[in-house]
Amino acid sequence: MTTQVFVDGAAGTTGLEIVTRLAAHPEFEPLVLDEARRKDPEARRQALNDTPFAVLCLPDDAARDAVAMVDQESATRIVDASSAHRVADGWTYGFPEIVGRDAIASADRVSNPGCYPTGFLALVAPLVRAGLLPADWPYTVNAVSGFSGGGKALIERFEAEPDIAFRAYGLSLDHKHRPEMKLHAGLKHGVLFAPSVVPAFRGMLVEVPLHLGAMEPAPSADDLRSALADFYRGSPVVTVMPAGDPGELLLHRDASPDDGVELSVFGNEGGWNARLIAVLDNLGKGASGAAIQNLNLMAGLPETTSLQLHPSH
Known part of the structure; x- marks a missing residue:
């Protein structure tokens, strides 16, 4: 017998993807x-x-209103895909690789991470926790996403303006993703976040450039890669790529859904600089795939049930 999952806001981009995944799930049934x-x-x-x-x-305000509709005695367990509760008391941050699978499994209120923070936190949080990166460093995040992350309005803008090749935004330096990056990475300072969008439907590249030689003690790129590999060892969702220069990292206009994430660490000769890069699907591990992973854990199911994972994961 399947378990019903009510999708509130199923007409949106994330909601449609969640419904599609739930419809193919052996244990869940979308309502x-x-x-x-x-x-x-x-x-x-x-x-x-x-x-x-x-x-x-x-949207955030509507999500808060929805939570207020739930009676105190109700047994309904909630995954919120908005940004309304990602730094709120009483909510478990829905990044099982970072907060622990048991924390998700026992939670009644889970806040799905943002897509950009998923890439940033996957790279930085384990390294700060291990003491290899300083918590008081002024981190910069350069990121590019497919336009589906902006919802129907941005999708319509790209369709109406086919000559636009690149949109930089967040120019007020006060993007709503910054608080969860700071809190869940355990940082002293907010990050300098530079997001952008390109004319691809899905896909995302999140980069954290580092001046390792200015840190004390200065870690090497190999140290960082090794620590990430140890942290995610055995993960079916997060893959740490081996050392080496692939020449380029690509986002494809017509990429297929992917609920995993690939992490890379690139360092220059001499070790002064490094580039930490996460490649993921903003609608997969960055949104809908993460919601399904969290639901699986909350229901006591294998976390990858019904996830769409490419062979590298």
Whole structure:
């Protein structure tokens, strides 16, 4: 017998991908309200209280409102894909590789990580925890994503303006992803975050450039790669790539869904500089795939059930 999962906000990009994954899942069944009921507060309230699991694919304020609809005595367990609760008390951050699988498995309220923070934290959090990178360093994050991460509005803009090759944004230096990067990496300072979007539907590259020689004690690129490999050893989702220069890292316009993430560490001769790079699917491990992974753990299932993982993972 399958377990129902109410997807609140199933018409959005993330919601559609979650519904697709749940429909193919052997243990879960998506519950989606029809057009006439999805904006009916009472229909939503009933679904939010009577379904074993709910996934919120809503804007931040709407996600907070949805949580407020859940009665205190309700047994519904929630995964919130918005950014509303990623640094909130009482919520477990939904990055099992970082916070621990047992923490997710026992949680009733799980906040799905943001797509950019997933790449940043996968690279930096284990190294800060190991003492190889300083917690008080002024970290910079340069990142590029496919346009699906911006939802329907950005998708429509790229379709309407086919000559646009690159969009840099977050120019106020106050992007909403910065608080979760700082908190969950255990940093003293907020990061300098430079996000951008290219005309590919999905895919993401997150880079953290480092001046290792200015750190005390100065780690080597090999030290960092080895520590990451040890941290993620045996992970079915996170792959640490071996040393070596592949020449280039690519995002493809028509990439297929992928719920894994690949981490690379590149260092120059002499060891002064390093580039930490995460490549992932912003709709996979960066959103919908992470939600399914968290639901699996919360339900006591193998974490990769129904995930779409490429052979390298």
